[in-house]
Amino acid sequence: MKKILMTLCVLSPTLMFPQDQDKTAYLALQGDTLMFALESHQCTGKIEVFGKTYECTSGYRLIIGVDVAQKPGTYPVTRKVFYDNTPQEEIVRTIQVQERHFPEKQMKPPRFSPVKNRDLEIIEINVALTEGERKYFFQNFSSLFVAPLDAITVTDEFGTKRSYTVWQKKKPVLVTSPPHRGVDLRADSGTPVRAAGNGIVVCASRFSLEGNMVIVYHGSGVYSLYMHLKEFKVHHGESVSLGKIIALSDNTGASAGPHLHFAVKIKGANVDPLYFLRKLGAKVD
Numbered sequence: 001m002k003k004i005l006m007t008l009c010v011l012s013p014t015l016m017f018p019q020d021q022d023k024t025a026y027l028a029l030q031g032d033t034l035m036f037a038l039e040s041h042q043c044t045g046k047i048e049v050f051g052k053t054y055e056c057t058s059g060y061r062l063i064i065g066v067d068v069a070q071k072p073g074t075y076p077v078t079r080k081v082f083y084d085n086t087p088q089e090e091i092v093r094t095i096q097v098q099e100r101h102f103p104e105k106q107m108k109p110p111r112f113s114p115v116k117n118r119d120l121e122i123i124e125i126n127v128a129l130t131e132g133e134r135k136y137f138f139q140n141f142s143s144l145f146v147a148p149l150d151a152i153t154v155t156d157e158f159g160t161k162r163s164y165t166v167w168q169k170k171k172p173v174l175v176t177s178p179p180h181r182g183v184d185l186r187a188d189s190g191t192p193v194r195a196a197g198n199g200i201v202v203c204a205s206r207f208s209l210e211g212n213m214v215i216v217y218h219g220s221g222v223y224s225l226y227m228h229l230k231e232f233k234v235h236h237g238e239s240v241s242l243g244k245i246i247a248l249s250d251n252t253g254a255s256a257g258p259h260l261h262f263a264v265k266i267k268g269a270n271v272d273p274l275y276f277l278r279k280l281g282a283k284v285d
């Protein structure tokens with residue numbers, strides 16, 4: 001871990017993407033995960049992007065999520081560097097978010113009507129970390145992640161635009177659902193589901209849409225979510241290490257058949273979980 005961070009720092013003389021040092025504008029797709037590294041050992045930094053503030057400490061990675069529905073365009077990334085709590089330096093770069101073409105799918109009308117931002121509320125309710133815990137996970141954020149299943153087969157991609165037809169006054173009306181905010185993975189009922197990274201279980205409860213759901217907080221604003229589960233193998237507040245079996249998969253909640261809906265949120269942004277895993281070192285192909 002230490003070695004990885006040091007390598008990143010060497011590659012990144014200032015706040016920037018390691019692979020993209022000479023450019024002032026970074027390219028990203030909707031649903032992307034972006035990583036920054038800080039080098040200076042005396043400073044702390046604050047990054048403002050997409051209307052959110054990210055704090056980071058020197059020597060650690062900063063992970064930013066580009067939401068699936070982030071409007072394509074150019075956004076400023078402002079880095080403020082502090083010495084002794086006094087702002088010393090401000091670097092502004094830009095992220096150019098490009099439109100990603102997501103699959104489109106016709107489906108049957110859902111049994112439940114989706115509620116906007118409901119899942120964010122679930123996280124807010126269930127995150128009961130103490131300041132000490134937050135700090136611990138912030139500082140010990142692991143760069144290593146693994147796939148949540150031993151075998152990965154995608155049955156419905158991240159970002160899929162789903163629409164269905166309803167009949168109003170004897171006329172068909174096409175209704176478009178929000179984009180798919182996770183990825184559906186093939187999993188027979190009872191398949192072991194693993195924690196994608198080190199973290200703390202902030203939710204292991206039953207919900208009407210998500211079914212039995214586990215949420216793991218990994219620090220630095222990163223959450224992984226596992227839905228439609230059968231049986232929990234962890235409880236709220238438990239620390240888990242990557243690869244630990246946290247549940248068995250199933251078909252609970254609003255689900256048309258056994259599968260695992262796996263999602264990653266970074267400070268509320270819904271990112272492509274497979275992009276995220278690849279960037280964080282997991283083998284998912």
Ligand SMILES: [Zn+2]
Nearest residue numbers: 182183184261
């Ligand atoms: Zn799904």
